Amino acid sequence: MKPVIHFLGENCKNCIKCVKSCPTEAISLINGKVMIDDAHCINCHVCVQSCDYKQLKIREVNLEKAFQEHEYNIALIPTSILSDFKEFNELKEFVYAIKKFHFDEVVQYSDIEGELYHQAMIDSLKADKVMLTSFCPTINRLIKREYPTLLDHLLPYDYPVEIAAKRLRKSIRTRILVFFHFVNVLENSL
Structure with missing residues (x-):
């Protein structure tokens, strides 16, 4: 990293x-x-x-350079951000503002999170011990670093944002930039 x-x-x-x-x-x-x-x-x-x-x-990401290096630019927004808006129009304005910042598309991935939470409940019921799930890389790094005895209790799922990025890359089939959480940048050329 x-x-x-x-x-x-x-x-x-x-x-x-x-x-x-x-x-x-x-x-x-x-x-x-x-x-x-x-x-x-x-x-x-x-x-x-x-x-x-x-x-x-x-550390800052040079988005202008990243935008120029890719044919299509997507901003992934987490489901949790949806609760920050009181009205749907506020969300629409937020998405519009992101698009004005040179993104071609803004995508939220609540469907993937929902699927994974549902799978987590099923997998937890099947396990003979208490199972944990975290879709936050920071929390998972904290568990790995400070609480390694919990690693056996952590369900081995990919992060919803990574799944969304993979699906987008597969469906778009061009050199794309996927930007998420306004901190991380994933780049991949197909």
Whole structure:
């Protein structure tokens, strides 16, 4: 996994809020400089949010370059975002705004999440132990890193967003960019 968070360092006050906030102890302060252990970082961004001096930053994706390199650009939006809108018109305006940002299509994948939740219930009932499911890569990295004894209880499903991206790539059959969660970018040429 590519490093996601980096230290700017210009105005760091060594307050160690980022160190204290990290759930995996991936951050340390060495000689007045914040060091991030990318092998332990789960990309939860809690440290970025905790820094009052804005000295930690999420690496940016050059979307303009990515748009130019692909023939078709799709934004995948998570089902959870749908609950942020009071009216359907608000959602339509949101989708329109995303499309104006050079996306050809905006897709939500609640159908895939529904299928996986249904399958999780079936698989959990068949198991002889309590089973867990998480469709969040950050939570799964946290479980792997901090609670490895729970790995045997984690249902082995692909993430709904990855399934949606694979289906889109298969159906569109051209060089596409699939952008999701406004943090991650998946690129693939067919």
